Amino acid sequence: GNWGRLAAQQALTQDQLLEFDTFGNVSLIHITDIHAQLKPIYFREPEVNLGVGPNKGAVPHLTGADFRKLYGIEDGSPSQYALTYDDFSALARAYGRMGGLDRVATVINAIRAARPDALLLDGGDTWHGSYTCHHTQGQDMVNVMNALRPDAMTFHWEFTLGSDRVREIVEGLPFAALGQNIFDAEWDEPAELFEPYRFFERGGVRIAVIGQAFPYMPIANPGWMFPEYSFGIRDQHMQEMVEEVRAQGAELVVLLSHNGFDVDKKMAAQVKGIDVILSGHTHDALPEPVLVGETIIVASGSNGKFVSRVDLDVRDGRMMGFRHRLIPVFSDVIAPDPEIAALIDEQRAPYADKLAEVIGQTDSLLYRRGNFNGSWDDLICDALMSERDAEIAMSPGVRWGPSLLPGQDITREDIFNVTSMSYGAAYRTEMTGEYLKIVLEDVGDNIFNPDPYYQQGGDMVRVGGLGYRIDITKPQGERISDMTLLRSGEAIDPARSYTVAGWASVNEGTEGPQIWDVVENHIRKQKTVSIPPNQSVTVVGA
Amino acid sequence: GAAALAVAAVPLRARAATVDDLIAEFTGGADVAEGGVELDAPEIAENGNTVPIEVGAEGASAIMVLAAGNPTPPVATFNFGPLSGASRAKTRIRLAGTQDVIAVAKLADGSFARTSKNVKVTIGGCGG
Amino acid sequence: MAKNVRPRVKVPKKAAAGEVITIKTLISHTMESGQRKDSDGNAIPRSIINRFVVDFNGENVLDVTLEPAISTNPYFEFEAVVPEAGEFKFTWHDDDGAVYEDVHAIELG
Ligand SMILES: [Mn+2]
Numbered sequence: 001g002n003w004g005r006l007a008a009q010q011a012l013t014q015d016q017l018l019e020f021d022t023f024g025n026v027s028l029i030h031i032t033d034i035h036a037q038l039k040p041i042y043f044r045e046p047e048v049n050l051g052v053g054p055n056k057g058a059v060p061h062l063t064g065a066d067f068r069k070l071y072g073i074e075d076g077s078p079s080q081y082a083l084t085y086d087d088f089s090a091l092a093r094a095y096g097r098m099g100g101l102d103r104v105a106t107v108i109n110a111i112r113a114a115r116p117d118a119l120l121l122d123g124g125d126t127w128h129g130s131y132t133c134h135h136t137q138g139q140d141m142v143n144v145m146n147a148l149r150p151d152a153m154t155f156h157w158e159f160t161l162g163s164d165r166v167r168e169i170v171e172g173l174p175f176a177a178l179g180q181n182i183f184d185a186e187w188d189e190p191a192e193l194f195e196p197y198r199f200f201e202r203g204g205v206r207i208a209v210i211g212q213a214f215p216y217m218p219i220a221n222p223g224w225m226f227p228e229y230s231f232g233i234r235d236q237h238m239q240e241m242v243e244e245v246r247a248q249g250a251e252l253v254v255l256l257s258h259n260g261f262d263v264d265k266k267m268a269a270q271v272k273g274i275d276v277i278l279s280g281h282t283h284d285a286l287p288e289p290v291l292v293g294e295t296i297i298v299a300s301g302s303n304g305k306f307v308s309r310v311d312l313d314v315r316d317g318r319m320m321g322f323r324h325r326l327i328p329v330f331s332d333v334i335a336p337d338p339e340i341a342a343l344i345d346e347q348r349a350p351y352a353d354k355l356a357e358v359i360g361q362t363d364s365l366l367y368r369r370g371n372f373n374g375s376w377d378d379l380i381c382d383a384l385m386s387e388r389d390a391e392i393a394m395s396p397g398v399r400w401g402p403s404l405l406p407g408q409d410i411t412r413e414d415i416f417n418v419t420s421m422s423y424g425a426a427y428r429t430e431m432t433g434e435y436l437k438i439v440l441e442d443v444g445d446n447i448f449n450p451d452p453y454y455q456q457g458g459d460m461v462r463v464g465g466l467g468y469r470i471d472i473t474k475p476q477g478e479r480i481s482d483m484t485l486l487r488s489g490e491a492i493d494p495a496r497s498y499t500v501a502g503w504a505s506v507n508e509g510t511e512g513p514q515i516w517d518v519v520e521n522h523i524r525k526q527k528t529v530s531i532p533p534n535q536s537v538t539v540v541g542a
Numbered sequence: 543g544a545a546a547l548a549v550a551a552v553p554l555r556a557r558a559a560t561v562d563d564l565i566a567e568f569t570g571g572a573d574v575a576e577g578g579v580e581l582d583a584p585e586i587a588e589n590g591n592t593v594p595i596e597v598g599a600e601g602a603s604a605i606m607v608l609a610a611g612n613p614t615p616p617v618a619t620f621n622f623g624p625l626s627g628a629s630r631a632k633t634r635i636r637l638a639g640t641q642d643v644i645a646v647a648k649l650a651d652g653s654f655a656r657t658s659k660n661v662k663v664t665i666g667g668c669g670g
Numbered sequence: 671m672a673k674n675v676r677p678r679v680k681v682p683k684k685a686a687a688g689e690v691i692t693i694k695t696l697i698s699h700t701m702e703s704g705q706r707k708d709s710d711g712n713a714i715p716r717s718i719i720n721r722f723v724v725d726f727n728g729e730n731v732l733d734v735t736l737e738p739a740i741s742t743n744p745y746f747e748f749e750a751v752v753p754e755a756g757e758f759k760f761t762w763h764d765d766d767g768a769v770y771e772d773v774h775a776i777e778l779g
């Protein structure tokens with residue numbers, strides 16, 4: 001009901017969005033977790049993003065009105081749309097899609113116009129997440145990112161292409177592939193393919209960029225796809241690397257990290273001497289850096305929605321000050337760079353018909369991001385239960401996956417944007433009630449353990465056909481209660497076997513149809529999908 | 543989200559008696575002090591079938607490692623000879639579930655020390 | 671006899687007299703724990719490397735007793751003193767009675 005207000009606030013300009021008073025002598029440009037989104041998308045930020053232990057109520061665990069209050073964001077403003085969840089559908093219609101790597105290119109070019117030797121750093125989760133990325137094994141993203149000329153990147157989902165493909169790409173990368181925590185699993189030595197850090201001389205400053213890949217790769221993703229490598233947090237080795245680069249004359253130490261925000265906060269406190277952490281993995285977008293000791297932590301969102309610019313004044317081997325801006329990439333406001341736009345079209349052209357095919361429509365806002373089931377997840381779980389004839393469905397709590405607005409067509413591209421992966425087989429199996437509880441407790445501890453170093457993956461596993469209550473303040477084994485089979489309304493019996501359908505198993509040899517085909521078949525039958533608000537999960541202790 | 547078909551990472555019942563017996567056998571019934579031996583292991587195992595550990599105790603002649611939650615707790619005993627450079631070693635072990643790994647060292651003066659570290663073995667399965 | 675058992679060892683080629691060096695060893699071996707069952711439900715018998723010994727010029731560096739909880743392809747990393755030029759001898763003892771050996775010479779320098 002606030003269309004008039006929205007129209008009035010739509011007077012955004014490209015100059016406004018890119019405005020920046022160049023500061024100091026060094027500029028960093030950070031983009032992360034693009035998940036292969038070459039084109040502009042809608043992406044609703046989380047409504048539920050709970051912090052535990054020392055991070056309860058701390059950013060990035062504030063959402064909606066609390067988030068806007070903290071940063072002085074006006075209701076109905078472009079920033080509300082870009083950074084928070086409420087009123088999303090209406091605001092999305094007013095302000096349009098976000099991102100698109102051709103628009104991102106325009107932002108990068110503008111920063112380079114002001115500071116030609118700015119460092120461009122990609123935090124990873126780049127070669128994963130779309131139809132074209134899946135069918136080219138990441139080549140579309142490699143081609144487009146190379147044209148943006150990054151200086152370094154680090155990694156997570158890239159490894160799910162399999163280590164042979166990763167090696168093939170990395171060997172040809174015209175920039176640094178970093179990961180101080182990527183080790184040879186056999187001999188427990190730093191993996192030769194990945195440098196721990198690289199030096200850059202910019203603005204007369206000797207800058208060391210250290211990389212940190214996602215620490216829990218073989219737990220969160222199928223380790224059998226990259227058995228040569230071991231990861232881990234390795235904060236002792238990180239400290240050694242910081243000392244090593246300082247000894248070699250680094251005046252500024254930048255950590256290009258895929259740890260996730262809370263892990264980065266803890267690492268900033270554990271490891272001394274890091275000036276800037278460019279944080280990725282948890283997809284948080286923060287308008288201001290968070291300060292831990294003398295380290296600033298920058299969170300730059302996901303899916304190409306944002307680009308962070310950090311200008312630094314480095315003198316006498318010290319960071320004396322910084323100026324930062326999280327630049328929202330409003331795709332209707334920022335002009336696409338024609339060269340990159342053409343390159344993107346070239347990647348998509350062979351698949352144009354497949355991408356554009358309309359499978360159905362949605363009456364509801366479809367989104368995923370949040371600690372518990374999003375509406376996309378509910379749709380996927382419905383598809384699993386009906387297409388695979390199961391009582392219960394499980395769907396991984398990944399943080400990627402753009403949103404669709406009520407009334408939109410659902411295309412094949414949209415389905416791949418929320419399901420695409422190299423281990424997408426939709427299995428069907430039996431699980432006892434006891435084992436179902438173990439799964440929920442296990443994943444619950446991976447997100448709600450109060451020690452961030454134990455938070456190893458994504459959000460809570462999504463469930464269909466099953467209701468439960470979770471007390472996030474309790475230890476593992478005591479968080480989950482009141483498990484109910486929704487079909488009958490009966491309590492889950494620990495001794496009984498239930499038919500469970502799911503996808504994204506980390507186990508080798510998992511069999512079943514690909515999840516995108518399961519979802520496509522389901523949507524075709526529904527024609528128009530309608531997803532009521534999820535009421536099957538009760539959260540306590542938030 | 544897990545949704546994995548992994549072998550159940552059910553925390554196995556600790557076999558306290560067996561662990562105590564093994565320690566008594568190693569020490570000959572002597573007292574065991576808490577601390578004075580180092581045990582390094584990841585907070586979370588990347589793979590329960592191959593968990594890297596490091597044990598060390600200055601001047602120790604031997605260090606025994608036990609996994610309290612495995613069906614059989616013995617893991618290894620390191621005996622350090624005269625040409626050992628440090629009473630310290632790394633290996634990789636199997637853990638049947640989340641549990642305490644225990645290291646007991648026979649120190650240079652003949653006394654015994656122990657420490658333990660909890661290692662989480664998770665079903666895993668989600669990524670951001 | 672266990673199949674395809676292959677030891678691999680990383681030892682520096684040179685050391686100063688009295689220097690402490692790091693040695694890494696691997697041996698490819700399934701380390702069958704004795705607790706697994708085959709597809710017919712029959713217990714698969716235990717078959718592991720049960721002892722690993724490192725000597726230098728006949729004097730002992732390390733002597734390890736291995737149990738079934740040691741992972742497939744047993745890995746050890748440890749430190750040794752090099753008092754003089756000579757030869758490291760590595761010995762792995764298999765449950766089936768087989769003994770696998772590897773030797774590495776080291777020079778002073
Ligand atoms: Mn990501």
Ligand SMILES: [Mn+2]
Pocket residue numbers: 125156157214258280281282669670
């Ligand atoms: Mn990630």
